[in-house]
Amino acid sequence: MANARFSVAPAYYTGSEVTPEVTVTHSGKTLVKDRDFTVTYHNNIEPSSYYNSPWVGIDGIGNYQGYVTKSFTINRADIxxxxxxxxxxxxxxxxxxxxxxxxxxxxxxxxxxxxxxxxxxxxxxxxxxxxxxxxxxxxxxxxxxxxxxxxPLDISRYSASLSQYSYTSDGTEKCPDVTVTYGDKTLAAGTDFTVSYKDNVKEGTATVTITGAGNYTGIINTTFTITAAPGKDDSDAGKDNPGKDDSGKDDSGKDDSGKDDSGKDDSGKDDSGKDDSGKDDSGKDDSGKDNSGKDDSDKDNSGKDNSGKDDSDKGNQNSSMKKAKTLTVKDSATRATLKELVSKKKYYVRIRTYKVVSGKKYYSKWSSKKSVKIR
The missing domain is CATH 2.60.40 (Immunoglobulin-like)
Known part of the structure; x- marks a missing residue:
């Protein structure tokens, strides 16, 4: 066996004894294990190391004789x-x-x-x-x-709170802040969840939809209310000092005499009853005729005007204003002229303001009635 060549196959740790194959050749001939030689293994469990060196003993038999030792390697197992x-x-x-x-x-x-x-x-x-x-x-x-x-964690079982649950309609979107908590943790808007709003402009019930994002999934729905803006009451309720402001003037900017700061009355005329053109309240000149040359004969003896209506519901402070005529002026106007009024008659006037929001008008309350007698 001294002139033979030996090789041992690679071995890997298994936790048990390893017995790699041993190959022996002599004069170009491969010998047969257990006919030409026997093999014994030593230190053949643990991987090779400084403290452990696996080896085999090869003993010739039959036509071969002699004893040879050969070391080999046990590699660590690949996990x-x-x-x-x-x-x-x-x-x-x-x-x-x-x-x-x-x-x-x-x-x-x-x-x-x-x-x-x-x-x-x-x-x-x-x-x-x-x-x-x-x-x-x-x-x-x-x-x-x-x-x-x-x-992702499903947040649908958790509740969300809003910074505000009631708004007054003003034509703009209402978007209350949303707070969502999970245990002791407060979720971050935009990172942990997104928010969308529905029906959040006009009066009614608005819906807030919270959708989980990132580490969260699921949906939470909650609501808030939008109420109508105040000022839609058309009642004739008066004020503490009816028809007058702190300066002693009524809502139209006139004092008790029915005149404004320029010294003219409601129709824009001075104390003579004439306007700048020299005509009196009825649109007539000093001759009693109007521009068409007609006098007061347009009215009959019953006191009715050409329309056939009398002034019975204009001269009573307590009469209803439902049949009153309406005049709308621009917001920049500081005066208005009421035409076709009958001389010597008493009329009642009241005013209110309005604001247009998203195409819808919102009215203030009516002022108290102010009586004016035409000269």
């Missing part, structure tokens, strides 16, 4: 060839790191954590795909990665 399972491969976001337990087996042998391998985790906080990385140590080498899923 990637092992079977890896996780305790949970689908978890739900909690706001903390998630670490499912790993089980590693080599055949029937279960490896020991921190003795045969270490575990680290990656991307295991937020919703998405996370990984467990197992790295061999001791008798094992290499690494293997096992993925698991973190699902």
């Amino acid at each position: 990637s060839s092992c079977t890896v399972t996780l305790s949970d491969e689908s978890l739900t976001y909690t706001g903390s790191s998630l670490r499912p337990t790993a089980t590693v087996k080599s055949g029937d042998k279960e490896l020991t954590l921190n003795q045969d391998y270490y575990v680290s985790y990656r991307n295991n906080w937020d919703a998405g795909t996370a990984s467990a990385i197992l790295t061999g140590t001791g008798n094992y080498t290499g690494s293997v990665t096992k993925d698991f899923t973190i699902k």
